[in-house]
Amino acid sequence: MLRSKEVCQILELVRAYSVPIRDDRVSKLVTWYVKALQNAIDMIWDNIEWKYSFPKIVRKGKKLVVIRGSKVRIPIIPKDRAFKKRLRDELMKDNPYAAHWVDAVIRTAYSIMENWRKRYLKGRARKIKPRIRRRFAKCKITLMKIDYEAKTIRITLKQGEYLYVSWRSTWFEKRVRDWIVGEVIIFDDRVVIPFKGSEEIYVRRVIGWDSNELSLDGYEPSIGFIHVDLRPLQSIKITYERKKAIAQSKGKRELYEKYVRRERNREKDFINKLSAGLRRILPNAVHVFEDLDKEDLVSRKRVKNRRKRNARTPWKRIHKRISEVALTALVDPRNTSRECPRCGYVVETQEGHVFECPRCGLKMGRHKVASINIRRRYLENRKRKTRMRGFPHSNEPEITMMVELWVGVAQSGRSPVIWIPMKWDPEGDEAKGRGLDIKQYQAQ
Ligand SMILES: [Zn+2]
Secondary structure, eight states: OSSSEEEEEEEEEEEEEEOOOOHHHHHHHHHHHHHHHHHHHHHHHHEEEEHHHHOOEEEEEEEEEEOOOOOEEEEEEEOHHHHHHHHHHHHTTTOOOOOOOOHHHHHHHHHHHHHHHHHHTTTTSOOOOOOOSSSOOOOOOEEEEEEEETTTEEEEEEETTEEEEEEOTTTGGGGGGTOEEEEEEOOSSEEEEEEEEEEEEEOOOEEEEEOOOSSSEEEEEEEEEEEEOOOHHHHHHHHHHHHHHHHHHTOOOOHHHHHHHHHHHHHHHHHHHHHHHHHHOOSEEEEEEHHHHHHSSOOHHHHHSSSOOOOOOEEEEEEEHHHHHHHEEOOOOOOTBBBBBTTTTTHHHHHSSEOOOOOOOOEEEHHHHHHHHHHHHHHHHHHHTTOOOOOSSSSSHHHHTTOOOEOOOSSSSSSSSEEEEEOOOOOOOTTTTTOSSSEEEOOO
């Protein structure tokens, strides 16, 4: 049953693949690049202007909104022409490579500094000059000549001297057919090539997802509720928190770092499998999430009434990965778990797992309520944009409240295990025919 008209949307895809390289010139280039990059950062850092910024409250309609709560010092990164020229001239003094390489260095330096500034203003980075620890060189497109026929990239080192990288007969050659090559990153032993492609998706489903501590809870009328188990992700965290604490207490720094890397890898693996699984079993869909960045900005008073979202769950990484493989959208997180999906009544406070509407008497799990609201918010925004009448709080949930799709990623196997209730038979899902690792079971 299709409720909304099919809309074609373009999903931009970016995949990076690496090609091994053996060339003495590469290490030399990387050594120069890292040194120049650190010099650029040093120079920008030394020219930062620190300004005081005072508390700021502005009126937005009837409300007063706090933009800054207290007096803070704000770093102003120098960007004027004169400074940039001085920076470039300085870097050119010790540059055996093409001038574009200096521009590449400057651009990377600025992006590192902007990144640091953002994190600093959010309280996530300290007032410490960024240090380049990894050996790499990010290229500029102006230094690259791409031959799509021969599947070869020619990178200019200096005039008349080139580095050639080819993706012909690589394992990923077919995957990136007709895709566009982006700016490569050069390491001592390999070149990472980002490929950009796009996919047309005919949207038949809009799925609202509520992001919770141990689960992702989704809703879409033709499927019903979808429950994605995130407990394995939590157990990875817990396991490594313990291991890291032990390593730290024994002062074993290398061991600690090893655990950090392993934890990252296992988490990444889980998120990748989960995202691939969702893409496969829920094709032709837009996945709607709450905009958690907006949630951070909500004033302190409101936070009290807000449900706690566990910092342990790497939400941003999950959302990011899903957005790389499927269409996604974000909505304002306000009141998503406090608004009755049937009559629209907003309850003041809501505790426990069950939502109860004092006006119409609806009783439903809180995550389910939120997923319905998140989905509806997206559809309402879309309608508003196309100047159509918003549609009422309604009846939708009840039709499909009885069915629930369970999705999980098996830790043991290589591919994700997806559980699908017997009743559900999505159209366009070829998974079964391909003999993928899908188990079916009756939802309880
Ligand atoms: Zn109600």
